[in-house]
Every structure is written in C-alpha cells, then in structure tokens.
Amino acid sequence: MQRIIEVSSTRKRTCYVLFVRDESRGTVCGARETERENDGACERATRQHLRYTTSTFLATISSSVIVIRVEGVSADDVSPMAQVTLVMGGARSGKSSYASRLALSVCEAPVYLATSRKFEGDDEFDRRVALHKADRASENWVNVEEEKALSKHADSFRGKCVVVDCATLWLTNFFLDANNDGTAALAAAKAEFDTLVQQWDTSFIFVSNEIGSGVHAETAMGRAFVDAQGWLNQHIGNAAQRVVLMVAGQPLAVKEPLAAAAAVGRPAERRREAQMLDSVLSTRAIEMDAKGYFILRVQPQAELPIVAEYHSCETNEKGEVIDPVTREVIPCHDDVQRPPARVLRGRTAKEVQVKLFEAPGGADLVCHPAHACYVGRELQRAEACLEAGTPYQMD
Numbered sequence: 001m002q003r004i005i006e007v008s009s010t011r012k013r014t015c016y017v018l019f020v021r022d023e024s025r026g027t028v029c030g031a032r033e034t035e036r037e038n039d040g041a042c043e044r045a046t047r048q049h050l051r052y053t054t055s056t057f058l059a060t061i062s063s064s065v066i067v068i069r070v071e072g073v074s075a076d077d078v079s080p081m082a083q084v085t086l087v088m089g090g091a092r093s094g095k096s097s098y099a100s101r102l103a104l105s106v107c108e109a110p111v112y113l114a115t116s117r118k119f120e121g122d123d124e125f126d127r128r129v130a131l132h133k134a135d136r137a138s139e140n141w142v143n144v145e146e147e148k149a150l151s152k153h154a155d156s157f158r159g160k161c162v163v164v165d166c167a168t169l170w171l172t173n174f175f176l177d178a179n180n181d182g183t184a185a186l187a188a189a190k191a192e193f194d195t196l197v198q199q200w201d202t203s204f205i206f207v208s209n210e211i212g213s214g215v216h217a218e219t220a221m222g223r224a225f226v227d228a229q230g231w232l233n234q235h236i237g238n239a240a241q242r243v244v245l246m247v248a249g250q251p252l253a254v255k256e257p258l259a260a261a262a263a264v265g266r267p268a269e270r271r272r273e274a275q276m277l278d279s280v281l282s283t284r285a286i287e288m289d290a291k292g293y294f295i296l297r298v299q300p301q302a303e304l305p306i307v308a309e310y311h312s313c314e315t316n317e318k319g320e321v322i323d324p325v326t327r328e329v330i331p332c333h334d335d336v337q338r339p340p341a342r343v344l345r346g347r348t349a350k351e352v353q354v355k356l357f358e359a360p361g362g363a364d365l366v367c368h369p370a371h372a373c374y375v376g377r378e379l380q381r382a383e384a385c386l387e388a389g390t391p392y393q394m395d
Contacts, residue, residue: 013324026119082196083203083279086236088210088254089246096132098244098251099163100139101203106203107161107278109140115170117147131326132165147173147189151195157202159283161276171232175225189228190235190329196197197239203276206228206236239336241270282395289371290314293363296375298382298392304345308352308364312341326361349379 017176069213085102089095098301103110113185116129142160144153150164164170167189174185197204212230217223242257253268257275266274271328292312312330316322320329330341346352353376356362366372386393 011070012209019313038228044180044379054199068198071309082199083276083283084197084236084240085203085205085231085242085244086240086368087205087207087244087246087277088233090213093209093246094249094251095209095246096163096165097135097249098246099165099207100135101161102273102276103161104139104206104281105273109142109160111142111157111160111162111165112143113150113153113162114143114145115147115150115164115166117169117176118171135247148177148192150192151199154202157199159201159280159285161205161280163205163207167206167232167236168229169304170223170343171229175228180221180224183227186228189232193232193236193239201285203279203283206240208236247322255276280395287368288313289366289368291367291371293342294375294378296378296382296392296394298386300389304347305386306346306349306352306379308344308346308356308379309340310342310344349376352379 023116032148052081052131060263084391085094085099086191087099087102100110100112114129114132116125117126118129142156143154146153148170150170160261169190171185174188175182176187209229212226215224237255240255242253245252245254251269256272265271291314292310295309296310297307297309299307316327316329322329328337344352344355356365356375357372366375374395381395382392
C-alpha cells in the first residue's frame, strides 16, 4: 500500500519522494514525486527521482514504501538524481578518450552508448566507427547503439557509468527526422534528456562538440543546427554537476561541485575521479536493514549541531511498529505522525556515533555491519560539511 501523509507547508507546494521497496529483493527499486497545491485543487505525479537539498524533512515507512517529505520545497528547487558530466571540445580534442578513461576509472563494466546513425555507402564513417570499437575491444565495455530514445535502455544502465557519445550525432538524428527544423529537434532532444537523467541510479558522461566557435555556417540549415547544438549543450551543462572542456587533449574544468572547486590536497584529476567513483558506488543496489533507518541532519546554530534520528522498522507479532530496544509500540495512526524511536545529538561525528552504538542497546539498532559503516561515513561527512559551512545532504 502506498500512502502519502497530508501535511501543511510553509510555502504553496510540498514535495513528496516515494522510494518503493522491492520486497522480493529487499531493495529500493523506484521512486515517484508528487506535488500538491495546499488547497488540493491540483495534483501532479511524475516518475522523477529527486535530490533534496533541504535539511527539513521527515520520514515514515509502511510495508512497501518509504515516504520522505521535503517541506517548503517545490519541484523547481531540486535537481535530477542522475550524476551528469558534460565533456566538450572541438574535433580531435580528446573528448571521447577522456570520457572513456574517466568511465573506466570508476566502473568495472561501463556502458558505451553510441548515438550515430549509419548511412549506406559512407565508408569513411564506417571506418571511424570501427576505430572506436577497436579502442574499446580490450576493456569491459557494454556496447549499446541507440539513435534517439536513449531512456528505453534504462534497465541496462542501472548502477553503471554510461558514456553517451555523442550528443552532436544524437541531435543530428532528431534534426534530420524533423526535416531540418532546429526548434523541433532541440525540443525533442531536451525532452528525451530530461527523461533520461531522471534515472537516479546511473552516472552519465555526455560527449558533445563545441561547433559554435568555428567558421560561421554558410547555409540556413547549418546555422539552424549550430544554434540547436549550442542550446542543447547549455541544457546539458545546466543539469550537469561537472563540465569539462578538452583542449589539445587536456581537460579544463569549467564547472565543478562547490566542494570540489574549493578542495586542496590530491590533484584535481584524481579528485574528480574519486568523486565520480563515489557517485557510481552510491547507485549500487543495497539491501534495506530490517531493523530500521537513520536520518541525519546538521543544525549549524545549535549547541549540539549534528542530529541523528532513528526510525524503527521492526514490528511485533501484531504487526505494530516497535522500538527495537525497549519493545514499546510506536504510535503511527492517521492523525499522529510517527515519531523517531530516538533522537541523538552531538558536537562531533564521534560523539554521536558513541551515543548510537556504544550505549546500552546500541548494537540492536542495526542488523547489517554495512549499515553501521554507512552511518559512520555519513556522520563524518555531516561534520565535514558543518566545519566547511557547506550544505549537508545524505547519500
């Protein structure tokens, strides 16, 4: 049963994110976002996976669905969950090689999504395709060929890094099918891109050409395509967490997450690889802990700024949710929001971790060591964000 709790909001809209659990595998297998007006006059539901950047959220759990409420945040305030990197450059600038190296550095069996359309009798293009395939022959690539509808291969992308090579040829297919109408081609490509990046459990690397920096196109058709390509690059770049410009085989970071841009220590390229690696690892399928789950928050102005809420999933013989330590029933009827089983606060990650797991009954809060490791990592990240003055978001 999927149930959404009605709540008030400080703004006109409230976002709900539903993570649907696959009971047969014990994993989170999908999500849906629902947005309501406060007066109930309008409801919109989409299969969109969202990244929430607010620290004000509550959660409840039923037998099949985890519902996370994000208060006071509209759908326009959040971004798709997919990790997107845009690699741009001119001809023979090293775009594809760099994108391939990056994908192989973070994923054992990355996907190469080829978008080129084959034309009969084009021997030169056939040789270029053969060269690309030969470059990947010795690696563990999964090759997928698709001219336009990239999102229909979503099942092949889960938990992987996908190199889309390239956005220019992909747009060309829309352009040709639209009888060289750049506006129509651009609208179709943007709509398909928006659908594709809703897939939260995938990291995409888009390769695209910077064709607007060359000679001005002589024909109206050429100018229409250059304009459409420029607008598409902007659309992808706006959604991307990272944008890399290739010049003479050298990657120049144009856009990076704030934390990456400010970081010092390891070389920038290694740092980007490490961030991409963590992004891929974050999309892997994991087994839900039957004992319960944690919600971590940071309240910078509080005396004890790191907050850990523990929500129990354990039930008694009557099916009532209970505290795993005290065995007391936790109320969760319709007119009472179910409170967390416990709330712990601390000044440091270590302090909260000691309170959680070293206090009496702490070992009963989790049944998987991986879950305890996850909480430890997240507490450390929360403290790092607190010290750096950057927003904290649970992985």
